[in-house]
Amino acid sequence: MNRIIFIVSLAVLLGGCDQIKERMGMPDPAKQEAEGKAVGAACRNAGQGLEDCYRANPDTGKAAVYAGWKEMNEYMTKNNMPVIPPNTVMKTAPTESVAPTPAPAAAKAGH
Template sequence: MRTLWTVSWLLVGLSGCDLIQQKLGLENPVVKAARLEAEGKAVGGGCRQSGRAIEDCYSIYSWLPKAAIYEGWRDMDGYMRENKLQTVEPQLPPPQPPGVKKKTRAPAAVETDAVAKDLPAAEPKADQPPDKAH
């Protein structure tokens, strides 16, 4: 009985801790919806400021609500028109959506061999005799 009482108080105490709930993946649906709404508005505004089409923004950030993205895009569009601001071209490529594998680069040794094949043969120095062909 004592153990059951201790465990129940522990569960009550831990259920209020947001950090533990986040670690366990137990996020309040209302809080999650508010967070995604705010992120969608920010992403939509950023997409508009960078000159990205709304459809591209929807496909890149497919996990965010489209209504929030549109609202952020529309708000930024009005702000930019009102203040006569130009778009800011993005310097980096857009991020990959979740679940998409990143392209891996070939190991350095393979790249070196490929580059070496494209380079012309080194010219012999003036003080060294040229190599004889086999």
Template sequence: MSSAARRSLLLLLAPLLLGCDRLADLLELPDPQKEALVADAEGRAIGSACRHAGRSLEDCYVLNPKAQKAAVFAGWREMNDYMMEHKLQDVPSQLVPQPAKTSPADEGEDAPAIVPGMPFTPIKPSAS
């Protein structure tokens, strides 16, 4: 196939390929509309989880500064309405603030697992 024929074929197929979402995903092209939908969904999930855990809306904003406040509020409000309608109680968090560590030697054998980026340590069940 000649070079001119290849170019012609590519020019004919280009509009079809550029409209394909899968091609955009393969090439990792940014899609602002898709990113906005994902950010909104994540914000709603964060707000919903905060309300379910009994956190105030202000605490939720402080703990999730990168989340869209409008989406967080919408998720918080939706969960609040749902919980009021079904007479559900808060499910408080079982995490406690994690103290700052100065060295790896500070970690004891019985230290609970710490997830990177998590500002809290799971509460260790008491042996009764």
């Protein structure tokens, strides 16, 4: 009887190992790979470039994002699918524009 209780309790404990790892903060590589592929595929479907996708999702693995983007690109090309633009505009960091500065008046007077 004790042996049966031990086996059942062991099975219950071992069945929750993935939950224990998740709560301890140990990432599941297969889950991260799948999420990265999903992000890459979504970026390609929305017509975003690969670099834009990397910038928008810095915490996602680049290899997985590339794999998902590439798979979706091949799928869309094969099936002649158009790009589906997103309903919202992606906010990116503003880029600095370099405007020409006018020459000082003193420098012009010397010519």
